Amino acid sequence: MDIFYHDCGINLRKIQGENVRRAGLLPTREMVPVFLVLEPMETPDRETMMTELNFKKGGGLLPVIVQDYSSREVLMLAYINKEAWEQTIATGKAHFWSRSRSKLWLKGESSRHYQIIKEILLDCDEDTVIYLVEQQGGAACHKGYRSCFFRRLRGDDFEIKDEPVFDPAEVYKK
Amino acid sequence: MDIFYHDCGINLRKIQGENVRRAGLLPTREMVPVFLVLEPMETPDRETMMTELNFKKGGGLLPVIVQDYSSREVLMLAYINKEAWEQTIATGKAHFWSRSRSKLWLKGESSRHYQIIKEILLDCDEDTVIYLVEQQGGAACHKGYRSCFFRRLRGDDFEIKDEPVFDPAEVYKK
Structure with a gap:
């Protein structure tokens, strides 16, 4: 499942479903800007390591x-x-x-x-x-x-x- | 140097000189029973290891x-x-x-x-x-x-x- 969310009113970013652990509100297919409650993304970076x-x-x-x-x-x-x-x-x-x-x-x-x-x-x-x-x-x-x-x-x-x-x-x- | 000392009035024991670190009194050659101040002997036993x-x-x-x-x-x-x-x-x-x-x-x-x-x-x-x-x-x-x-x-x-x-x-x- 692809999820889109609105980031500070500037960008629409697409996130892989697997990175989204909790969603307070799911955006509609029409990409209405709403906030999602997201846990930190598990991107493998220095901090994660x-x-x-x-x-x-x-x-x-x-x-x-x-x-x-x-x-x-x-x-x-x-x-x-x-x-x-x-x-x-x-x-x-x-x-x-x-x-x-x-x-x-x-x-x-x-x-x-x-x-x-x-x-x-x-x-x-x-x-x-x-x-x-x-x-x-x-x-x-x-x-x-x-x-x-x-x-x-x-x-x-x-x-x-x-x-x-x-x-x-x-x-x-x- | 061989040193003899009197152990609790029962045994006369011979100790290798290298194990005697401090001697309060050295016994005479006639093995007069006296006390020696000895540091622990460095015999390689389980305890020492x-x-x-x-x-x-x-x-x-x-x-x-x-x-x-x-x-x-x-x-x-x-x-x-x-x-x-x-x-x-x-x-x-x-x-x-x-x-x-x-x-x-x-x-x-x-x-x-x-x-x-x-x-x-x-x-x-x-x-x-x-x-x-x-x-x-x-x-x-x-x-x-x-x-x-x-x-x-x-x-x-x-x-x-x-x-x-x-x-x-x-x-x-x-």
């Missing part, structure tokens, strides 16, 4: 798994708020919310080891995302390892399984 | 990334408390804390799609772990997909990129 992420569950924050686009190795886990999400989308570089420093955090802002976004995945509950990235500098961990997950459980203790890629003292010096 | 995980940061919960041991595909993200962690270690099957149901959750308790632990990784901040698992039933997501991350960002919206492996209505029927 963002509301699909459930930031409420984690008190405004949402965990992001960062995974190497080529090797599929998990590099780190960090958190985003809406601002970090928007900055990531706008720049194509991974941004997070630093819980320890309570500020927006461009990954690589000190080390220049930026994470270039190749793909973004969303989970079934809309409360976790994956950034598939190209890790610049070859290492994500501030301790110099390729991945922050450089330890594995062996018996009752964790052992280091990887070799560091860079010297943190060298990379983070001012 | 658990305290390495930082449950405090997330209010008692800690995120777990579940990854397929063979393909390295990220299957899901869930949370553990200490009990879920202990049950995972004790049984070799992934246990979590269900935030929505507020209860211990053996993954697969309804679907029988258990996650068999192959390896466990720990991150640099001790506040995230990875379970590398063999996913029984071929699918981790309650919506029937292999991974919960079955959607990817395309333009301004998310699109489904995978095919379901099972029919949830069939698997979760009572």
